[in-house]
Amino acid sequence: MEKGIGISGIAGRMGRLVAEEVAAAGLKFAGGVDREPAEGRFADIAALAAASDVVVDFSHASAAASNARAVAAAGCAYVIGTTGLSAADEAVLAEAAARVPVVYAANFSPGVNLVLALAERMAAALPAEAYDAEILEMHHRQKVDAPSGTAIAMGRAVARGRGHKLEGHMESGRDGHTGARGTGAIGFAALRGGQVVGEHTLLFAAGTEHIALTHRAFDRRAFATGAVRAARWVHGRKPGLYGMADVLGIAPPA
Ligand code: NAD
Numbered sequence: 098m099e100k101g102i103g104i105s106g107i108a109g110r111m112g113r114l115v116a117e118e119v120a121a122a123g124l125k126f127a128g129g130v131d132r133e134p135a136e137g138r139f140a141d142i143a144a145l146a147a148a149s150d151v152v153v154d155f156s157h158a159s160a161a162a163s164n165a166r167a168v169a170a171a172g173c174a175y176v177i178g179t180t181g182l183s184a185a186d187e188a189v190l191a192e193a194a195a196r197v198p199v200v201y202a203a204n205f206s207p208g209v210n211l212v213l214a215l216a217e218r219m220a221a222a223l224p225a226e227a228y229d230a231e232i233l234e235m236h237h238r239q240k241v242d243a244p245s246g247t248a249i250a251m252g253r254a255v256a257r258g259r260g261h262k263l264e265g266h267m268e269s270g271r272d273g274h275t276g277a278r279g280t281g282a283i284g285f286a287a288l289r290g291g292q293v294v295g296e297h298t299l300l301f302a303a304g305t306e307h308i309a310l311t312h313r314a315f316d317r318r319a320f321a322t323g324a325v326r327a328a329r330w331v332h333g334r335k336p337g338l339y340g341m342a343d344v345l346g347i348a349p350p351a
Contacts, residue, residue, distance in 0.1 A: 105142055156179055237291060
């Protein structure tokens with residue numbers, strides 16, 4: 098890498114850790130942007146992208162579409178970990194990925210990505226009529242979106258294993274007289290409190306047995322290390338929308 102790695106959301110918890118991990122990996126730091134301009138920061142994402150080989154973005158969902166457009170226009174590779182993106186934001190990300198290589202992951206930890214691969218295989222093996230899939234997550238009190246991006250990624254993995262999409266099968270935010278659980282539904286429950294970095298459990302509940310898959314993250318540095326690994330991997334790739342499974346080499350053959 099000649100120009101190095103730029104960081105969007107540089108003043109945030111993840112942005113600061115990514116900057117530390119860039120330095121720890123001996124890579125060049127190209128600079129950063131955040132919501133507020135500050136000394137030593139680039140004025141905007143377009144200027145940052147022009148000065149970077151790869152932009153790593155952990156900012157806010159409201160910035161994702163414009164960031165993706167600016168990074169693609171600069172011909173710069175893009176690693177985005179921001180969660181809470183809408184379907185329209187994801188469509189813009191797919192457009193950007195036609196021009197530059199993009200790694201988009203709701204969770205950059207290797208452990209979670211193995212859990213996602215297992216979730217898909219379990220869902221394929223356990224019939225939806227008998228095994229109710231429920232996803233429980235807990236995060237720190239500052240988190241602004243729910244269910245978490247990782248919980249949704251788990252739901253998508255279960256849906257893929259069952260041969261359909263998550264849309265139309267998601268049951269979240271149950272409250273009041275909800276009626277009985279739908280057969281084949283994928284349920285979500287979100288807890289918020291304290292400083293929990295991220296806990297996710299996928300439960301398959303049948304009349305005769307329960308099977309649970311749990312991942313606990315103790316330090317968000319795991320995500321920062323994974324994002325820097327993704328930045329190294331994506332540099333020089335051909336345009337496309339990649340996931341962390343591609344970076345880790347555990348993606349099923351296309
Ligand atoms: P944070 O609030 O500590 O940091 C976000 C930073 O982005 C802040 O400094 C904020 O000022 C800045 N920001 C907000 N809007 C911006 C904009 N329009 N342009 C530039 N900067 C802007 O949050 P965090 O804990 O660092 O998390 C950031 C995002 O990353 C969230 O969406 C979170 O869910 C996600 N996240 C993803 C992973 C993963 O592995 N994919 C892990 C942890 C967090």
